[in-house]
Amino acid sequence: xxRQTNNFLRMFRIGAVCLLFLMNGAIAFSQDHKDSKMxxxxxxxxxxxxxxxxxxxxxxxxxxxxxxxDVTKKGLFTMRxxxxxxxxxxxxxxxxxxxxxxISGSFKMGMGDKFDAxxxxxxxxxxxxxxxxxxxxxxxxxxxxxIQLHGEGPWxxxxxxxxxxxxxxx
Numbered sequence: 001x002x003r004q005t006n007n008f009l010r011m012f013r014i015g016a017v018c019l020l021f022l023m024n025g026a027i028a029f030s031q032d033h034k035d036s037k038m039x040x041x042x043x044x045x046x047x048x049x050x051x052x053x054x055x056x057x058x059x060x061x062x063x064x065x066x067x068x069x070d071v072t073k074k075g076l077f078t079m080r081x082x083x084x085x086x087x088x089x090x091x092x093x094x095x096x097x098x099x100x101x102x103i104s105g106s107f108k109m110g111m112g113d114k115f116d117a118x119x120x121x122x123x124x125x126x127x128x129x130x131x132x133x134x135x136x137x138x139x140x141x142x143x144x145x146x147i148q149l150h151g152e153g154p155w156x157x158x159x160x161x162x163x164x165x166x167x168x169x170x
Contacts, residue, residue, distance in 0.1 A: 042068055051082055057157045059166050061087055067148075071155040078150040083107075085144040090115050090164035091136050096152045098131040105145030111137050113160045136160055 044067050051063040055071075058064075061084050069077030080103065091113050100107070102123050109129060110119035115138045123129055131137055149155070159165040 049080060056167055057165070058089060059087070068150075069153060071153050073153050075153050076150070077153045077155060078148065079155070080146055080148050082146050083141045083144060085141060087144070088115065088140040089138060091138045091160040092157050092164075093134050093136045093160070094131065094151075094158070095156055096133050099150045100129045100131070101148045101150075102127045103146040103148055105141065105143050107139060107141060107145045107147055109137055109139045111135065114138075115140075 049065045049067075051065055053060075053063055055062070055064055058081070063082040065080050067078040067080060069075050071077045071079055100109075100123075102125050104125055106125065107123045107127070108120040109123060109131075110116055110121060112119055113136050117140075120140065162168060
Protein backbone atom coordinates (compact mmCIF):
# COMPACT_ATOMS: atom_id res chain seq x y z
CA UNK A 1 0.00 0.00 0.00
CA UNK A 2 2.81 2.37 0.90
CA ARG A 3 4.45 1.70 -2.47
CA GLN A 4 1.22 2.61 -4.33
CA THR A 5 0.95 5.83 -2.32
CA ASN A 6 4.56 6.75 -3.16
CA ASN A 7 3.98 6.05 -6.86
CA PHE A 8 0.82 8.14 -6.77
CA LEU A 9 2.62 11.06 -5.09
CA ARG A 10 5.51 10.84 -7.53
CA MET A 11 3.13 10.86 -10.53
CA PHE A 12 1.18 13.73 -8.98
CA ARG A 13 4.39 15.78 -8.60
CA ILE A 14 5.46 15.03 -12.18
CA GLY A 15 2.00 16.03 -13.43
CA ALA A 16 2.10 19.26 -11.40
CA VAL A 17 5.53 20.17 -12.80
CA CYS A 18 4.34 19.45 -16.35
CA LEU A 19 1.23 21.55 -15.80
CA LEU A 20 3.33 24.49 -14.52
CA PHE A 21 5.64 24.15 -17.51
CA LEU A 22 2.71 24.19 -19.95
CA MET A 23 1.12 27.17 -18.19
CA ASN A 24 4.38 29.14 -18.41
CA GLY A 25 4.56 28.36 -22.13
CA ALA A 26 0.95 29.44 -22.65
CA ILE A 27 1.56 32.69 -20.76
CA ALA A 28 4.72 33.40 -22.79
CA PHE A 29 2.88 32.65 -26.05
CA SER A 30 0.00 34.89 -24.99
CA GLN A 31 2.42 37.72 -24.14
CA ASP A 32 4.26 37.35 -27.48
CA HIS A 33 0.96 37.39 -29.34
CA LYS A 34 -0.27 40.43 -27.40
CA ASP A 35 2.98 42.32 -28.12
CA SER A 36 2.84 41.57 -31.86
CA LYS A 37 2.66 44.68 -34.04
CA MET A 38 0.85 42.72 -36.70
CA UNK A 39 -2.81 43.73 -36.78
CA UNK A 40 -4.06 41.15 -39.28
CA UNK A 41 -2.80 38.20 -41.26
CA UNK A 42 -1.11 38.71 -44.64
CA UNK A 43 -1.86 36.52 -47.63
CA UNK A 44 -0.14 37.29 -50.94
CA UNK A 45 -0.43 35.47 -54.25
CA UNK A 46 2.00 36.17 -57.11
CA UNK A 47 -0.65 38.12 -59.05
CA UNK A 48 -1.12 40.45 -56.05
CA UNK A 49 2.41 41.84 -56.29
CA UNK A 50 2.65 45.33 -57.77
CA UNK A 51 6.26 45.58 -58.91
CA UNK A 52 8.04 48.92 -58.58
CA UNK A 53 11.39 50.03 -60.02
CA UNK A 54 14.24 49.86 -57.57
CA UNK A 55 15.20 49.89 -54.82
CA UNK A 56 17.68 52.69 -55.47
CA UNK A 57 20.46 50.85 -53.66
CA UNK A 58 20.51 48.24 -56.46
CA UNK A 59 21.62 48.77 -60.07
CA UNK A 60 18.88 49.84 -62.51
CA UNK A 61 16.70 47.05 -63.87
CA UNK A 62 15.64 45.52 -60.56
CA UNK A 63 12.04 45.66 -59.48
CA UNK A 64 10.74 45.10 -55.96
CA UNK A 65 7.75 44.90 -53.68
CA UNK A 66 7.72 44.96 -49.90
CA UNK A 67 5.29 42.30 -48.74
CA UNK A 68 5.55 42.72 -44.99
CA UNK A 69 7.01 45.32 -42.67
CA ASP A 70 8.99 48.43 -43.51
CA VAL A 71 12.52 47.85 -44.83
CA THR A 72 13.56 51.33 -43.64
CA LYS A 73 12.66 50.71 -39.99
CA LYS A 74 13.66 48.37 -37.18
CA GLY A 75 11.61 45.18 -37.30
CA LEU A 76 10.94 42.16 -39.47
CA PHE A 77 10.41 42.59 -43.20
CA THR A 78 9.78 40.48 -46.29
CA MET A 79 10.59 41.84 -49.74
CA ARG A 80 10.62 40.32 -53.22
CA UNK A 81 13.06 41.33 -55.94
CA UNK A 82 12.56 40.66 -59.63
CA UNK A 83 15.91 40.66 -61.44
CA UNK A 84 16.25 40.55 -65.24
CA UNK A 85 18.49 38.18 -67.21
CA UNK A 86 22.17 39.14 -67.08
CA UNK A 87 21.74 41.26 -63.95
CA UNK A 88 24.64 41.62 -61.50
CA UNK A 89 25.07 43.05 -58.02
CA UNK A 90 28.68 43.84 -57.16
CA UNK A 91 30.38 42.87 -53.89
CA UNK A 92 28.55 44.21 -50.86
CA UNK A 93 27.57 43.41 -47.28
CA UNK A 94 24.63 43.95 -44.92
CA UNK A 95 24.80 44.90 -41.23
CA UNK A 96 22.41 42.06 -40.30
CA UNK A 97 21.85 38.50 -41.56
CA UNK A 98 20.18 38.29 -44.96
CA UNK A 99 17.82 35.41 -45.81
CA UNK A 100 17.30 34.71 -49.52
CA UNK A 101 14.80 32.30 -51.08
CA UNK A 102 14.73 31.78 -54.85
CA ILE A 103 11.06 31.90 -55.87
CA SER A 104 11.52 31.44 -59.62
CA GLY A 105 14.34 31.26 -62.14
CA SER A 106 17.89 30.81 -60.93
CA PHE A 107 20.27 32.95 -58.96
CA LYS A 108 24.02 32.79 -58.49
CA MET A 109 25.92 34.07 -55.47
CA GLY A 110 29.56 34.14 -54.49
CA MET A 111 31.57 35.18 -51.47
CA GLY A 112 34.34 37.76 -51.51
CA ASP A 113 35.28 41.42 -51.77
CA LYS A 114 35.29 41.44 -55.59
CA PHE A 115 32.93 39.95 -58.18
CA ASP A 116 34.44 36.66 -59.34
CA ALA A 117 32.49 34.60 -61.90
CA UNK A 118 34.51 31.50 -60.92
CA UNK A 119 33.31 31.75 -57.30
CA UNK A 120 29.59 31.81 -58.13
CA UNK A 121 27.34 29.07 -56.77
CA UNK A 122 24.02 28.28 -58.43
CA UNK A 123 20.92 28.47 -56.23
CA UNK A 124 18.01 26.85 -58.02
CA UNK A 125 14.30 27.57 -57.74
CA UNK A 126 13.20 26.84 -54.20
CA UNK A 127 16.77 27.22 -52.89
CA UNK A 128 17.55 29.09 -49.69
CA UNK A 129 20.62 30.98 -48.46
CA UNK A 130 21.45 32.78 -45.23
CA UNK A 131 24.25 35.32 -45.48
CA UNK A 132 25.73 36.20 -42.07
CA UNK A 133 25.91 39.87 -41.12
CA UNK A 134 28.86 41.74 -42.65
CA UNK A 135 29.88 38.88 -44.96
CA UNK A 136 30.79 40.25 -48.37
CA UNK A 137 29.06 38.63 -51.32
CA UNK A 138 27.95 39.30 -54.90
CA UNK A 139 25.26 37.93 -57.19
CA UNK A 140 24.14 37.55 -60.79
CA UNK A 141 21.39 36.05 -62.92
CA UNK A 142 21.51 34.33 -66.29
CA UNK A 143 17.83 33.90 -67.07
CA UNK A 144 16.37 36.34 -64.58
CA UNK A 145 14.69 35.43 -61.33
CA UNK A 146 12.48 36.41 -58.45
CA ILE A 147 13.99 36.18 -54.99
CA GLN A 148 12.51 36.83 -51.59
CA LEU A 149 14.54 38.59 -48.91
CA HIS A 150 13.52 38.56 -45.30
CA GLY A 151 15.20 39.67 -42.16
CA GLU A 152 15.50 42.36 -39.55
CA GLY A 153 15.30 45.96 -40.72
CA PRO A 154 16.39 48.43 -41.53
CA TRP A 155 17.66 46.75 -44.71
CA UNK A 156 20.93 48.25 -45.82
CA UNK A 157 23.40 47.42 -48.55
CA UNK A 158 27.02 48.57 -48.31
CA UNK A 159 29.17 48.18 -51.43
CA UNK A 160 32.81 47.17 -50.96
CA UNK A 161 33.81 49.50 -53.80
CA UNK A 162 31.91 52.79 -53.37
CA UNK A 163 32.02 53.30 -57.17
CA UNK A 164 29.70 50.26 -57.54
CA UNK A 165 26.99 51.92 -55.44
CA UNK A 166 24.22 53.18 -57.77
CA UNK A 167 23.31 55.83 -55.19
CA UNK A 168 26.67 57.52 -55.87
CA UNK A 169 25.70 58.34 -59.46
CA UNK A 170 22.56 60.24 -58.49
